[in-house]
Amino acid sequence: MTKEFFKVTDLNKVLEYRRIFSKVTAEDVDISETAGRILAEDIISDTDLPDFMRATMDGYAISASSSYGATEANPGWLTIKGAISMGEIPSFRIGPGESARIATGGMLPQGADSVMMIEHTETVGANNYSPQHIEIYKSIAPGQHVIEIGEDFRKGEMLLCCGQRIRAQETGLLAAFGKQNVLVYQKPEIAIISTGDEVVPIDHTPGFGKIRDINTYTLAGLVKQAGGIPHFYGIIPDVYDAMKQTCRQAVEASDMVLISGGSSVGVRDLTIDVLASLPNAEILVHGISISPGKPTILAKVGNCAVWGLPGHVVSAMVVFSVVVKPFIEHISGLAVSREVKIPAILTRNIASVHGRTDYVRVRLSEKNGKLYAEPILGKSGLINTMVKADGLVEIDMNTEGLYQGAEVWVIPV
């Protein structure tokens, strides 16, 4: 009667197909433009950081041994040998019983190994403007209130790895080592094609029976969040030749193609036929054991992953989050993801079907010091359920549901 999903593929099996797609190429980028990008080279330290002993407090650079035994009742007495200007190499040496005025960030003179905080000293001597001595009220240990040579990073140390995502602190680290430019992976170019004779452009007023093109804009937003560059190919009619021509153009110009719409069996069959007819095409997946999102197609056309996503916007979003995003991350070179799922407590029972992985939309809220995940029920054609949602909870294919009070992991959406 109709072709159906005889061979639905397990989610993990689908995710394994990532590896057959190669990464995008790398480009040299100024570090002020690297926020969120994926590093395409290892960065090795070419120097100790810092390469001199720095004060972390305002006070007096001393040899700690000069302070031993000093207390409020029995203060120590040190000569002020001079003051250290910021950014300069001290011109003198500190001996026992000597000290030098130093500010936070300043370089300790030879002979000094610690900083006595200004709060624990009192100047004495000639006058307040040019004191010659200090009383110290505390004993400190070597290394106190200083950053030692190489304490942040040692010369030759691996600073950052190829495949790591660059956050603000990684950019700061690159700056510390003088890397004005670094190699990062290019952002993958991702084509978005909408299908469906019932879909109209968003600036049209849809008549009865028609609906505006929600999926193109939703998917474009998701692509950006995942670090890709979306390219709009518009709405193509459910016609073999038109679909084939657009798909071929998209495949040639892109690192990945997302075809959305066509949840009806006829259109899915059409999509499969079109994809199979492209040069160097192989249909890898025709149905995934997840819900929502089962009617998903994955083809490899050359080195381009081409997805046939469900037409229902919620299904398309779920498939994107759980399946497409890991593929985008893979071709973007991401090797070390620090992204975490959020633990929360389920507020009600949810039923599920054995043998498929279910994704339930949830809204997060804090109450009495705990984080709760409230399931949002509703059909996968309703975008309001995703607008209310903060994340998705996965229900494993080997369970038949989750109970109220269960500890769950929430995938942010």
Next chain:
Amino acid sequence: MTKEFFKVTDLNKVLEYRRIFSKVTAEDVDISETAGRILAEDIISDTDLPDFMRATMDGYAISASSSYGATEANPGWLTIKGAISMGEIPSFRIGPGESARIATGGMLPQGADSVMMIEHTETVGANNYSPQHIEIYKSIAPGQHVIEIGEDFRKGEMLLCCGQRIRAQETGLLAAFGKQNVLVYQKPEIAIISTGDEVVPIDHTPGFGKIRDINTYTLAGLVKQAGGIPHFYGIIPDVYDAMKQTCRQAVEASDMVLISGGSSVGVRDLTIDVLASLPNAEILVHGISISPGKPTILAKVGNCAVWGLPGHVVSAMVVFSVVVKPFIEHISGLAVSREVKIPAILTRNIASVHGRTDYVRVRLSEKNGKLYAEPILGKSGLINTMVKADGLVEIDMNTEGLYQGAEVWVIPV
């Protein structure tokens, strides 16, 4: 001897100062450019969504009452009155005992109130290509496998609120209602000034006693993450006139100014003096009861918040995350934040000082189905501690530390 932080301000008090700064203006933006932006208008539904009854499965549109009593053993028998093309208004009506072939997304004809899934039917009659009747094996209820008129959104309903952040699904929702452009708040323009005679540009090789300008790049990354546009004002020497001139230019051109560096008391005093001398300036905060990050200055210069941030990069990042970011969000118009802190379990005791709010860097890891936060110890001058960190744990000013096993909230960094 030196001016000190006599009147350190409580964190909550500092955060309250947000309200005295006005929001940036709004701009009209194409919805394909709205990812992550803050909506500057309420969006009201001008129609029911959908405005016709849609099929959510492939099958036959029927009146549910025609199916009552149908089972595998005792199938129902319905006439096929026709097929409904996608995107078209059905030209006929369904009566009792009648059905119409329909695909997912199609418009139900008059008289139909549900869809019988194709899996629960069998065609009978003339031939397979143009069957005239179906047997149905199941009884369904009205509304089954359809989305009813207004089930997603009702006409007149508030869809999205002014002050809400636009994610992919909100963009999709705007598309559904034909909003090609929406009003969003502009991204605030944020000036970044580095100070310190010991700081050199990152493309210079710092001699002993000097260090590259880590903070400018770290702060620029944080500004971008927070939705602002960073502007680099370079490194200015610790000299009154130079600092004043640059600050004045930055204030005139920006919505906010971040001055970083100058953790030494002398430079802090200089910063305060410079800020106080600007037209319409008021020093609001001179020290915050947090650690790290105490030596922070906040001035209001006209409508511009000007921050004197600590020189240590970790301190600057902490102050940014807990204090500056909420100010940026406020002037960006964010009114409804759905950002969540992540609950985790502390892996070791951490001591803290009563009377100030402490922020401890932590690294997250999953083990046996639980999320753990491992404190990263190290001086606030060491950027490696932030590179290792996934987040910050706040220790309230009224506690003196946290025990291993404590449930904590992690602020992602």
